[in-house]
Amino acid sequence: MKKKKWWTMGRRESLQGYIFIAPWIIGFLAFTLGPLAFSLYASFTDYNITSRMDFVGLQNYDQLFTGDDLFWTSLYNTLYFVIFSVPLTTMGAIFISMLMNQSLPGMRIFRTIFYLPAVLSGVGVYLLWMQLLDPGTGLVNTVLSWFGINGPNWLFDPDWTKPSLIFMKLWSVGGSMLLYLASMQGISRNLYEAAEIDGAGAWKKFLHITLPLITPVIFFDIITSTIGSFQIFQEAYVMSQNGSGGPASSMLFYNLYMWIKAFQSFDMGYAMAMSWILFVVVLIITLINLKLAPKWVHYEGDDK
Amino acid sequence: MLKRFSLLALALLLFLTGCAGFTGGSEGTAASEGKTEDGKVKIDFWTFWGSEIRRPVIDKIIEDFNNSQDDIVVEHTYIPFGDIWTKELAAIAANNPPDVVINDINATALRGQEGQAENLAPYLEKDDISGRFYENLWDATLYEGDSYGIPFNTDTRLLFYNKDAFKEAGLDPNKPPETWEELEEYAEKLDKKSGDTYERIGFYPLYGVGSDVWLLNGSGMNYFNDKDEPVINSETNVDTMEWIKSWKDKYGEDTINRYQSQIDSQQSNPFFNGSLGMMANAATFYTQIRDYAPDLDFGVAPLPEKTSGSGNTSWGGGFVAEIPKGSSHPDEAWEFINYLTDKEAQEYWAVKNFDNVANIEASESAAASDELSEKDQMVYEMAAQNLNETLLTPMPAYAPDYVNLINPQLDAILIENEPAQEALDKAQQDVEELVEKTAQ
Structure with missing residues (x-):
């Protein structure tokens, strides 16, 4: 009789997996779990960081949902930004990586140029864009005026501030372009050749070969950029008037409002309640994404 | 299944890294605990004056103070404007704050209420320096009648x-x-x-x-x-x-x-x-x-x-020198603040930086200083005179972020052509509600 082996291939592989993610797990347990639990508790208090932490029950949440117009404004602004920027940047990145996936002489130079904005980041880029978007002397409106278009006031007009930021985000799709490009290069030439023999054109090849085979990357990109877009903060902090989300609260994003509450009003308990609401919102959206994924994400080698 | 979990974990990580940015750091204060080798008390002094114009001026004032007595050594730590107060807050919460920090005058009363700054009333009882400063500036530092920061500079x-x-x-x-x-x-x-x-x-x-x-x-x-x-x-x-x-x-x-x-x-x-x-x-x-x-x-x-x-x-606005709550050497910190806001240091700051200072006497003698050109003097004198009619806008402790309710309405009037009466009525109502809620 054969004894069943305890140390199976399966167990061995899962152990290896855990070892790979161990740095993250250790970091999470040692540094993040505590603050995370603390912030959940403190969201039910009037914690002000230095001198006060009295339990107030659901008061923070109650005030947020029923008595704080700016909370809803900030949530609206953030959703607006997410809804437009995520699909647009995803499509933009796929489009550019398609272009970059041709074999032309000098393609490496183009790839570098399109990837460059992803290397530059932070406040410097925002200041640059503030100059580009300047209604009077900015390059964007100057170029528009060559075509007889009277450009908008971009960052000074409440109706244009969020489109301005989305526009700016589109400029730096190079980061996700790289992921798509890597995934596209992994697609076997045989598939395209077979399709060509069957008489498929460029569009059909894209639609029926390229697109399905990069869906795992699209899925990853959508999830990470959704989460990233919900956390938009720096752009508004740097580019809005006095860093307060103006004009007319049009750049008051969720995290900016949270920051103001935490570090200008010292209402940390309130800000922590806000961060938990955002967590729940993002979690729900991510779960929906995960639930929908099997319907459109195609993993090669999957049995399903 | 594992794939799903790792994605969820990734989601969580991204969320958390977003939050981590807000907690700030509190390194670099260990020096404030100690004394120098020859038994002098070390004072850790935080400012955001790092520019090539301001830094030499404040460093000279510190050097003069260090040479003027034998008990205290002030060490200057420069922290960028965008970080200094969040770092200070984190340091106070961690019970390891610096000893003197330059902070926003308009939030001084609020910081008094929140217990972030030391009440300076006991020191003022000993040496009352309140008469040195323009009245509006001094009043902005008071919470329930006690001062929580000494005015340093201002503008108009x-x-x-x-x-x-x-x-x-x-x-x-x-x-x-x-x-x-x-x-x-x-x-x-x-x-x-x-x-x-x-x-x-x-x-x-x-x-x-x-x-x-x-x-x-x-x-x-x-x-x-x-x-x-x-x-x-x-x-x-x-x-x-x-x-x-x-x-x-x-x-x-x-x-x-x-x-x-x-x-x-x-x-x-x-x-x-x-x-x-x-x-x-x-x-x-x-x-x-x-x-x-x-x-x-x-x-x-x-x-x-x-x-x-x-x-x-x-x-006008301005800045105060305050002692963060929990400073390990508040008495020595007070000595330094006293020096910092006295005539000599204030006049030096005013002339070298061409900046309005809180000290009336220093302000007046700076306007007549030989080191200033004729045009310099003309502007400085007008500015110093104007300080008597300059109001500050301290953040009221009962509605600290009220301007966030008013500014959007002002924008609505000017950008979106909202009738002024209606927009201001809305602002009035919003701020009243905020005050009411905080009072509860």
Whole structure:
């Protein structure tokens, strides 16, 4: 009789997996779990960081949902930004990586140029864009005026501030372009050749070969950029008037409002309640994404 | 399944890294605990003055203090403006704060209430230095009658006007406008058009200052009255907003934006080349004129009054030196603050930086200092004089972030053409609700 082996291939592989993610797990347990639990508790208090932490029950949440117009404004602004920027940047990145996936002489130079904005980041880029978007002397409106278009006031007009930021985000799709490009290069030439023999054109090849085979990357990109877009903060902090989300609260994003509450009003308990609401919102959206994924994400080698 | 979990874990990680940015750090304060080898007490002093102009000045003041006595050594730590107060807060929460920090004067009372700064009343009982400072500045540091920070520097808004342009337009270069009506009249004369394009505009109220400054100037008071009640939709305020709007309509969006972008780029400020006749700005705007347009013949005057007799009220801010709660050497910290805000150090700061200081005596002697040029003196004297009519806008402890409710409404009036009365009514109602909620 054969004894069943305890140390199976399966167990061995899962152990290896855990070892790979161990740095993250250790970091999470040692540094993040505590603050995370603390912030959940403190969201039910009037914690002000230095001198006060009295339990107030659901008061923070109650005030947020029923008595704080700016909370809803900030949530609206953030959703607006997410809804437009995520699909647009995803499509933009796929489009550019398609272009970059041709074999032309000098393609490496183009790839570098399109990837460059992803290397530059932070406040410097925002200041640059503030100059580009300047209604009077900015390059964007100057170029528009060559075509007889009277450009908008971009960052000074409440109706244009969020489109301005989305526009700016589109400029730096190079980061996700790289992921798509890597995934596209992994697609076997045989598939395209077979399709060509069957008489498929460029569009059909894209639609029926390229697109399905990069869906795992699209899925990853959508999830990470959704989460990233919900956390938009720096752009508004740097580019809005006095860093307060103006004009007319049009750049008051969720995290900016949270920051103001935490570090200008010292209402940390309130800000922590806000961060938990955002967590729940993002979690729900991510779960929906995960639930929908099997319907459109195609993993090669999957049995399903 | 594992894939799903790792994605979820990734989601969580991203969320958490977002939060991590907010917690700040609190490294680098260990030195404040200790003493030097020869038994002197070390004081850790945090400022955001790291520029090549400011840093040598504050370092010299510190050096002078260190040499003036044998018990205390002050060590200067420079922290960028964007980080200093969040870092301070984290350090206070971790019970390891620096000993003296330069902080925003308008939030001093609030920080007193929240227990972030030490109550300075016991020290003031010993040596009462409150008489050194302009009254409005001193009052802004009080919470329930006790001071939580000692005023260091301040600023004020003045009217700058181009004397050459005045002459060209047939105006007396030594008679700046005194009322809003005169301001309009003068501006009309200074306007110069070629075709449809303005070559020079006389004045636009929102270059250099915000509409809140004109609200203050018009009403002669803050958004809150003596009884701490919000007064936002008063008749004067509605009037003021309509007045600002009328300027906007007069010049039109295109002209205003064209000028604004030149102002934003500093060197090509239209005031420097004479294409803007008058401009309200902080007194320290003069240093830009000195650097970029040294030959400009200009004058300075108090902000005009809304109507004759309504007062030339101006707006200012500033910074205090405070002892964070939990400092390990508060007594020595007080000694240093006392030195920092005394006449000698204040005058040195004022002259070297061309900055308004809180100390009245220092301010007055700086205006007459030999180290300043004639123009320097003229501007400084006007600024020092103006401080008596300069109001601050301290954040009320019962509604600290109230401006976030008012500013969107001011924008609505000016950008979205909302009727002034309606928008200010809304702001009034919002702030009243906020005050009520905090009182609960």
